[in-house]
Each structure stands twice: as structure tokens, then as C-alpha cells.
Amino acid sequence: MRISRSFSARLSTNILLITSLLFISSILVVSYYSHKLIGEEATKNASNVLNSATLDINKTLGKVENSVTNMEWIVKEHLTDSSYLYHIVSELVKTNDEIVGSAVAFRSDFYAGKRLYAPYAYEDGEGAIQTKNIGVDKYDYYRMEWFTVAYETKKPHWSEPYFDEGGGQIVMATYSFPLLDEKGEVFAVLTADISLDWLNEKMNAMHPYEHSMTIVLGRDGTYVSHYEKERILNQKIFDFAREVGNPRINKLGEKMVSGDSGTYQMRHGDDIAFAVYGPLGNGWSAAIISLYKDVFAHIMRLNLIITIVSASGLFLLFILCFKTIQKLTQPITEFSVAALNMAKGNFQARLPQIKTQDEMLQLHDSFEYMQKSLTHYITELRTSTAQNERFESELNIARDIQLSMVPTNFPTSDNCSIFATLRPAKEVGGDLYDYIIKDDVLYFAIGDVSGKGVPAALFMSVTKAAFHFIVNLGFPINQVVTKINDSLSESNDKNMFVTFFAGKIDLKTGEMEYCNGGHNPLVLCHPDGRAEFMQAKPNLAMGVFPGFEYEAEQVRLEKGSRILLYTDGVTEAEDVSQNQFGEDRLLQFSQTIGKDEKCQEIVDRLIDEVKSFTKDAVQNDDITIMTIKLI
Amino acid sequence: MNVTINQEGNKYHVVLDGRIDTTNANQFQQDLTPLMEAANADIEIDCSAMEYTSSQGLRIFLMLQKSVMAHSGKMVLCKLQPQVKEVFDITGFSNIIKII
Numbered sequence: 001m002r003i004s005r006s007f008s009a010r011l012s013t014n015i016l017l018i019t020s021l022l023f024i025s026s027i028l029v030v031s032y033y034s035h036k037l038i039g040e041e042a043t044k045n046a047s048n049v050l051n052s053a054t055l056d057i058n059k060t061l062g063k064v065e066n067s068v069t070n071m072e073w074i075v076k077e078h079l080t081d082s083s084y085l086y087h088i089v090s091e092l093v094k095t096n097d098e099i100v101g102s103a104v105a106f107r108s109d110f111y112a113g114k115r116l117y118a119p120y121a122y123e124d125g126e127g128a129i130q131t132k133n134i135g136v137d138k139y140d141y142y143r144m145e146w147f148t149v150a151y152e153t154k155k156p157h158w159s160e161p162y163f164d165e166g167g168g169q170i171v172m173a174t175y176s177f178p179l180l181d182e183k184g185e186v187f188a189v190l191t192a193d194i195s196l197d198w199l200n201e202k203m204n205a206m207h208p209y210e211h212s213m214t215i216v217l218g219r220d221g222t223y224v225s226h227y228e229k230e231r232i233l234n235q236k237i238f239d240f241a242r243e244v245g246n247p248r249i250n251k252l253g254e255k256m257v258s259g260d261s262g263t264y265q266m267r268h269g270d271d272i273a274f275a276v277y278g279p280l281g282n283g284w285s286a287a288i289i290s291l292y293k294d295v296f297a298h299i300m301r302l303n304l305i306i307t308i309v310s311a312s313g314l315f316l317l318f319i320l321c322f323k324t325i326q327k328l329t330q331p332i333t334e335f336s337v338a339a340l341n342m343a344k345g346n347f348q349a350r351l352p353q354i355k356t357q358d359e360m361l362q363l364h365d366s367f368e369y370m371q372k373s374l375t376h377y378i379t380e381l382r383t384s385t386a387q388n389e390r391f392e393s394e395l396n397i398a399r400d401i402q403l404s405m406v407p408t409n410f411p412t413s414d415n416c417s418i419f420a421t422l423r424p425a426k427e428v429g430g431d432l433y434d435y436i437i438k439d440d441v442l443y444f445a446i447g448d449v450s451g452k453g454v455p456a457a458l459f460m461s462v463t464k465a466a467f468h469f470i471v472n473l474g475f476p477i478n479q480v481v482t483k484i485n486d487s488l489s490e491s492n493d494k495n496m497f498v499t500f501f502a503g504k505i506d507l508k509t510g511e512m513e514y515c516n517g518g519h520n521p522l523v524l525c526h527p528d529g530r531a532e533f534m535q536a537k538p539n540l541a542m543g544v545f546p547g548f549e550y551e552a553e554q555v556r557l558e559k560g561s562r563i564l565l566y567t568d569g570v571t572e573a574e575d576v577s578q579n580q581f582g583e584d585r586l587l588q589f590s591q592t593i594g595k596d597e598k599c600q601e602i603v604d605r606l607i608d609e610v611k612s613f614t615k616d617a618v619q620n621d622d623i624t625i626m627t628i629k630l631i
Numbered sequence: 632m633n634v635t636i637n638q639e640g641n642k643y644h645v646v647l648d649g650r651i652d653t654t655n656a657n658q659f660q661q662d663l664t665p666l667m668e669a670a671n672a673d674i675e676i677d678c679s680a681m682e683y684t685s686s687q688g689l690r691i692f693l694m695l696q697k698s699v700m701a702h703s704g705k706m707v708l709c710k711l712q713p714q715v716k717e718v719f720d721i722t723g724f725s726n727i728i729k730i731i
Contacts, residue, residue, distance in 0.1 A: 450686035452653065495694045499686075499722055518722035540723035544693060568686070578650075620653060621685070 007332070008325035016318045023310045027303065034299055042209070042295040043263050046276040046288050049208045057199060058281035060098055061175075065156065067096050068177045068192045075104055075179060075190060082111070082119065086131045089121040092192060093129055100172070101164075101193035103134060104179075105141050107151075110187055116140065122193070150176035150189045158282035161196055161224045161233055171196040171224075171232060173282075200225045200232070203286065209294035216286045221253050224284055252277070256285040331360050335367060347375045395427035395454075402428050402457055405464055407435060410599070415507040416442060419599035420626035421607065423569075429622035430456025430498070431567050432464045436471055437507075443471045445502040446519065446626050447542075448567040456622075459496045463488065463542070467502065477504045478552035481515040481542065489546035497543040501536070501565060510557040510630055515550050517542045520568055523590045527560030531590035533583065534563075562629045564590055564602070569623035573610045576617045581610055599627045634662035641704075642673045648680040651688030660691045667695060672704035679710035689724060696728050707731055 071092055078084040089102040101122035108115045116135030124130050134141070141147040149157045159174040172193050179188040203214040203225045216225035221236040231240070237253035248266035252275055255264065261278035268291060277287035334352035341349035349371070354364040403422065410418045420433045430449030435442060445467050449456040466484045475483065481502055488498065500517035518541030521533040539550045557563070566586070573581040589609055593602055603625045610623065632655045633648040643666055651659050666674055674695075684692075692708075699706045707729045711719065719725045 448686065450690045451656075495690050495697065497686075497690060497693065497722075518724070520721060538721055538723035538726070540726055541689075544724075545727065572685075 006326070007329050008322050011325050012318050012321040015321050016314060019317060020314055023314065027306060027310070031299075031303055035296060038295060038299055039292070042290065042292075043274065043276060046208045046212070046274075046290055047263070047278075049206050050276050050278055050286060050288050053202060053206055054278055054280055054286060056202065057286070060194075060198070061158070061281050064096065064098055064175055064192050064194055065177075067092060067099065068102075068175055068190055069156075071190060072177065072179060075188070082117075085119040086121065089119055090129050090131055093121045093123060096192070098194050098198065099192045100170075100195050101191075103191045104188050105135065105147050105191065106188045107186065108142070116142075146174040146176045146191055147189050150178045151186050154178050154180065154184075154186055160218050160220070160222065163233065164193070171200075173224075196224060196232075200229070203227075206288055208288065209290045210297070211291050211294050213289045214286065215289070216280065216284055217253065217256050219257065219283050221257050225286075252287070256287060259283075259285065328360075331364070335363060338367065342371065342374065347371050347378065392427075398454070398457065399424065399427045402461065405461060406433055411437065413437065413507075415440070415631050416505075417599050417629045417631065418442075418444075418626070419603050420446075420624070421603050423607070423619070423623040424452075424457075425569070425619045425622050426453050428454060428457035430460045431569065431622040431624035432460045432498075433565070433624055433626045434464055434467055435626075435628075436468070440507045442505045442507055442628070443477075443502070444505075444565075444626070444628060445500065446565040446567065446624060447498045447500040447517075448519065448569075448622070448624070449498045450496055450541075452622060455494070455496065459488070459498060459543070463498050463500070476552065477502055477513050478515045478550045481517050481539075481550040482548070485517065485540075485542040485544075485548055485550065486546050488543035489548075492543050495544075497541040499541045499567075503563075505557065505628070505630070507630070510559060510561070511554065512557050512563075513552050513554050515539070515552040517550065520566065520571065522566075523564040523586065524557075525562040525564060525590055525593055527558055527595070529591065529593075529595065531564075531587060531593070533587065557630050559630050560595075562593065562599075562602075562627055564606075565626040565628075566606075567622060567624040569619075569621035570606070570610055570625060572621060573614050573623070574617055574620060575614050581613050585609075585613070599629055602627050632659055634659065636662075636665065641669065641671050643669070643675070645674060645676040646680065647676060647678050650682050651684040651691075653685060653687060656685065656687035656691065659688065660694070663691065663695055667698040668702075669704065670702045672699060672702065672706075674699060674704065674706040676706065676708045677710055678708050678715060679712070681715055682712065684715060684718060689718065689722060692728060693724065705729070 071088060074088055075085065078088065085104050089104060092102040093099050101120065103118045103120040105118035106114070111117050114135070116137070118133060118135035118141060119131065120134040121129055121131045146157070146159045155178065157176045159176065161171050161173045164170055164172045172195055175192045175194070177190045178186045179190055181187045199216060203216055204227060206212065206214050213227045214225065215223060215227070215237070217237055218224045221238050222233060223231045223235055223237065224233070226232050237256070238250055241247065241250035241253060246267060252264050252266065255262070256277050259279045262276070264275045264277065266273055266275070268289070271291045271293050273289050273291050275287045275289045277285060279285045331352040331354060338349040338351050351364055351367055354361045402424070406420070406422055410420070418435055420435075422429070422431050422433060424431070430452055432447045432449075433445065435444040447460070447463055449459045449463065463484060466487050467480065470480045470483050481500060484500070498517070499519040501514065501519035501522065502517075503512055503514035505512045514536060516536040516539055518538050521535055523531055524534040525531045534555070536553060537551055540548050571581055571583050571586055589606055606625055607623070632651055635646040635648070637644040645666070666672060696706055709731045711730060716730065719728065719730060
């Protein structure tokens with residue numbers, strides 16, 4: 001048995017297919033919703049991280065702003081003591097970790113004769129605080145943004161980040177706070193420099209996801225902080241967008257610079273990235289960019305595990321189904337073998353043992369019943385076949401006996417010739433003929449018992465024996481018929497009858513005395529070739545009424561005449577359309593009989609004629625033909 | 632072969648239709664059984680639609696005739712087609728069965 005064709009394999013495969021379909025669709029649905037949820041969660045998570053960092057940064061910036069603002073009155077108190085101003089800025093640097101430098105830059109000529117004057121304190125490379133006046137010609141702060149903006153707008157100002165070329169080559173930003181006199185004019189700008197290294201560190205420390213990237217943009221889109229350090233201050237986000245040819249990055253830059261906050265999706269190499277962004281307190285903006293592949297990494301791993309587990313489960317399910325169904329349907333295979341054996345004639349073929357109370361048991365019981373029935377029927381069939389064979393063989397013997405009862409030796413004497421034939425429709429039949437020649441006297445008879453088969457054959461043999469016996473007793477022909485009739489009628493409950501024609505011909509004179517018992521008229525063929533039906537008084541068929549007095553008639557036959565006797569098997573022979581051969585055809589045939597045609601030839605020719613008329617139709621009655629020629 | 636029997640008292644009107652041959656002779660005999668058991672029956676058999684009868688058919692007519700006589704009844708066949716009438720004539724049954 002090939003696995004691929006077995007019932008269990010097909011059923012298991014179907015179950016596997018359906019289950020797989022269910023599994024796959026469940027996994028897809030779960031995966032879709034978990035992706036969606038996790039995507040949303042990731043955005044929220046990144047926003048939270050960003051917000052917390054922003055808060056932190058703003059706190060630091062706020063702290064710097066407060067420290068500077070708090071110094072305003074101290075500076076104003078000590079304007080006359082220019083050396084104390086150094087102390088003030090030194091203190092500012094010393095007491096604030098974030099502040100790496102501080103200056104008070106005075107308006108031109110605030111102090112008479114000093115066009116530029118700006119006491120400045122800063123941390124040197126070793127952490128010590130140094131002071132100097134940065135109001136020198138080669139460093140004209142009137143050209144510096146940190147001074148001019150605050151000076152002109154009279155409002156505090158955070159500078160754009162810049163490299164401090166004078167100091168430690170670090171990225172810095174400066175908070176400038178204008179100091180106003182009684183007239184509301186700016187007379188000096190108090191500043192605090194902060195290193196942006198901490199900003200960069202803080203930003204880069206944010207890793208909500210493995211490959212998260214952080215940036216901080218200045219007001220014009222310059223990178224203030226960037227995960228690739230060399231870009232800081234060297235590039236604007238818009239230039240970067242052009243460089244990598246990604247307009248989405250450009251758009252992100254625009255949104256950030258405009259001070260918006262939100263989330264934004266874009267391409268990043270082969271991946272999809274999303275940015276959460278928001279403004280910082282000093283007009284800058286920060287963003288965290290994360291890759292979805294990181295966000296979904298663990299769920300992808302989870303999906304992979306689910307898929308592997310499901311596939312293994314499905315495989316196990318298939319094996320289990322296959323084995324179970326195979327076990328359940330095993331009896332069917334055995335039934336099929338048993339059925340094949342039964343088909344080959346072995347009705348005792350062993351059936352599988354069924355222990356379950358299910359359809360298989362019903363099948364088993366039906367099979368068992370079928371076995372018993374078949375055994376029974378076959379036995380019966382054998383018996384009846386044997387019986388039929390016996391009947392057939394007995395019938396064949398009966399046929400031989402019957403055919404041997406009618407004379408088959410036909411003498412060719414000097415004054416007559418005779419031939420007759422009897423063709424039963426079945427094995428045995430009810431037709432008969434007979435003849436006896438005694439001292440130049442010919443006795444002959446032809447008869448037809450009603451019906452066919454064995455009943456007719458029995459009646460026929462009685463009739464034939466009676467004729468032979470009674471003729472030999474020397475009775476006149478009408479007496480012969482009357483006596484046979486009496487004999488047959490005596491015990492004839494079945495109302496069988498026999499049409500009978502008996503005759504006696506004096507072969508020397510041609511005188512014929514005949515007696516008809518309800519038989520068909522014979523054909524008389526004259527020596528000149530004419531033929532006609534010889535009408536005889538019908539009397540009555542024999543066996544019907546006991547005591548019926550049959551009458552005889554006489555006719556004189558010329559030498560060379562023939563008589564043709566027949567039973568209705570000839571005239572009533574039918575073709576397939578139930579057309580009868582009929583008396584007309586018989587008469588026409590009789591007119592074709594040649595003068596010297598032998599009796600046997602005539603009989604054979606008539607038989608052929610009838611056969612060629614009936615063609616394929618089954619012979620439905622016994623046929624007997626007898627012809628006698630006077631010479 | 633169709634046998635239709637209409638009964639009014641002891642009068643039976645029988646209509647035969649078709650052929651009587653080996654294949655249906657037994658059925659024909661069964662169909663006529665009621666007539667064979669009826670006393671004082673006055674039976675008229677319309678044979679106008681009967682096309683043929685074999686010798687088995689004749690035997691059944693003979694049985695019917697005998698049983699009708701035994702039960703003091705009478706029977707007549709009428710409107711026989713010529714070829715059927717001829718069979719009754721040849722066998723001499725016309726002599727013992729009334730045919731009109």
C-alpha cells in the first residue's frame with residue numbers, strides 16, 4: 001500500500017492542512033496586532049525617554065540661567081571695584097559644575113578710557129580657575145554674538161554652540177544676561193559658558209533600543225549633539241539630508257527647527273526608522289531616532305519560536321493522526337482482503353476481530369452475515385445446479401427414448417415410399433407419427449398433443465402405444481380412433497387432448513380410409529403436380545369426450561399421388577414479428593414438389609423453408625412432417 | 632392477453648383481448664378460475680379481439696366448457712375472428728363448445 005494513497009494519509013494531510021491554516025492565520029493576526037501595539041508602545045517609550053532627557057537638560061540650563069541672574073545685583077553693587085568683578089566671575093565658575101567660564105563685558109567706555117573691558121574667569125585644563133580681561137582689541141566682543149544679541153535686544157540669550165578656540169577646544173554655548181542701568185540702557189552683559197560635552201554624553205546615553213541614535217539641533221539646524229561626533233557643529237541636518245538624498249530627513253529638520261514636537265517615520269538604509277522629537281528650553285531641539293527592527297526584534301524572535309513550536313506540533317499531530325487513523329482503518333484493509341478472498345470463492349475468509357462498538361463492528365457483522373448468506377446460497381445453487389444437470393440429462397435420455405418410439409426406418413417397397421421427421425421444440429415434445437405395413441396395407445397416423453414438454457410427451461407416448469397396439473388388433477380405422485379416444489379420455493383430469501389423423505391405404509388399389517380426430521387437413525398432391533388441402537370431417541380431438549363415435553371417410557388415391565401430413569408446428573411457425581407460416585405457404589410449397597422428388601428430400605426442403613421463414617425466431621412448437629407416395 | 636370479466640348475477644360477460652400462447656396460457660387459466668367455480672353460470676365470451684390461440688388455449692376453453700357443464704351452467708363464444716374459428720372447427724371443438 002502506497003502511503004500517499006492511503007486513507008489515513010489523506011485524512012491526516014487534510015487535518016494538517018486545516019490546522020496549519022488555522023495556526024498561520026492566528027499567528028498572522030496576533031503578529032499584526034502585537035506589531036501595532038508594540039509600535040505604539042515604542043513611540044511612547046521613546047517619547048518618555050526624550051521627555052525625561054529634555055527635562056534634565058532644561059533643568060541644567062535653568063540652573064545656569066538662575067546662577068547668572070542671581071549674580072546681577074552683586075555685579076551692580078561692585079561696579080566701582082573692578083578687581084572684585086574678577087572674584088564674582090571666579091565664584092560663578094567655581095560654584096557651578098556646568099559653568100566653565102564667566103565674564104562681565106562692559107559697554108564701550110563704561111569705564112573711562114576703556115573701550116573694551118571684560119573680566120573673565122575660566123577653568124584651565126587642570127581644573128584650576130584662571131582670570132583675565134578678554135576685552136582686548138584682538139578679541140572685540142562687540143563682534144561676538146553672545147554680546148551683541150543681549151546688548152541689542154536687552155534680553156537674556158543663549159548663543160549658538162561654538163568651538164571655544166581660546167579655551168580647551170571644546171564645544172561651548174554661552175548664556176548672556178544684559179545688565180541695565182537706571183535709564184534702562186544695557187551697560188554690561190554677564191555671561192556663563194557651558195561645555196556641551198555633558199549634553200552630548202547625556203544624549204548618547206539614551207538608548208531606548210539597541211541602535212537608537214540621538215541628535216540635538218541648533219536653531220539653524222546645526223548638529224549640536226550627534227551620535228557621530230565629527231558632525232557636531234560641522235554640518236546642518238539639511239545638508240545631511242541632501243547628502244543621503246532623503247527628503248524625509250530634511251522635513252524632520254524643518255519640524256524640529258520650528259519647535260514642534262511629535263513622531264516622524266523615515267527610511268534609514270534598508271530599515272524603517274522613527275524619530276521622536278521635541279524642543280529644548282533654549283530654542284534647540286532634540287530627537288531620538290530608533291529602528292523598527294530593534295523594536296520588533298524580540299517579537300520577531302517570539303514569532304520564530306512560535307512558528308518552530310507550531311511546526312513541530314503540527315508534525316507530531318500529523319504523525320499521531322496518521323497512526324491513529326491507520327489503526328482505526330486497519331480492519332478496512334483486512335475486510336478488503338477478505339472480500340477479495342470471498343470473490344475468489346473462499347467464503348470462510350478470516351475477518352478481522354473488532355473490539356470497538358462502532359460502525360466497524362456493524363461492518364464486521366454485515367460481512368459475517370454476507371459470508372453466511374453467500375455460503376448458504378452457493379450451497380443451494382450447487383444443489384440446484386446438480387439437480388438441473390440431472391434433469392437435463394434425464395430429459396436428454398427421455399428425448400432419445402421418445403425419438404426411438406417413432407419409426408425411423410422407412411422401407412422403400414414397390415408400391416409406396418414413406419418419410420417422416422419429428423422436431424420437438426423442447427427436449428421432448430407432444431407430436432407423434434407412426435406407420436405399420438401389413439400385407440400390402442399401410443396404416444399411418446400423425447398426432448399433436450396439446451401443450452409441450454414432459455406432460456405432452458407422456459400423453460404422446462400413451463397415444464402412440466395405443467395406436468400401435470389397437471391397429472395390430474385389426475379394427476377398422478374409425479374404431480381404432482374411437483378406442484384410443486376412450487382410453488385417453490378415461491383418466492384425463494388435466495383435459496389434455498391430442499389432434500390425430502389416422503389412415504389405412506390399400507397399396508394395391510389406392511383406396512384410403514381415414515379418420516380425423518380434430519387434426520389439420522392433409523395436403524393431397526396429385527400426380528400432375530396439383531396440390532390441395534383434403535378437407536376431412538373433423539370429428540373431435542382425442543381425449544376430450546369418452547364414447548365419442550368417430551366417423552371414417554374414404555378416398556381413392558391415384559398411383560403417383562402423395563399425401564403430406566403435418567402438425568400445426570409447421571403452419572403456425574412464427575417469425576420474430578409473429579407472422580405465421582400459414583396454410584397458403586404450405587400449399588404453395590406443395591405445388592413445387594417435383595414428380596420424382598424423394599420423400600425425404602421433400603420433408604427436408606419443407607423444414608428448410610420453415611426455418612428460412614422463421615429466421616432467428618425460437619421454434620415455439622413441435623414440428624412433425626410425414627409424406628407418403630403411392631407408386 | 633387481457634381478460635375482462637363483468638358479472639351481473641349469474642351472467643358473466645367476458646372479453647378476451649390478444650393472443651393465447653405458451654407464455655400466457657397459465658395466466659389465462661388463472662383468470663378464468665372464477666368462471667370455473669361459478670354455479671349456474673351463464674357465460675358469454677367475446678372473442679372479437681382474440682387474435683390467436685395455441686392448443687394450450689384450446690385446452691383451457693375445453694376445461695371451462697366441462698366445468699360449466701358440471702355446474703349446470705352454459706357458455707357461448709361469440710364474434711370469433713376467422714382464423715380462430717378455423718382452429719375450433721379443425722379440432723372439432725365447435726361440436727362441443729357453442730359458438731355464435
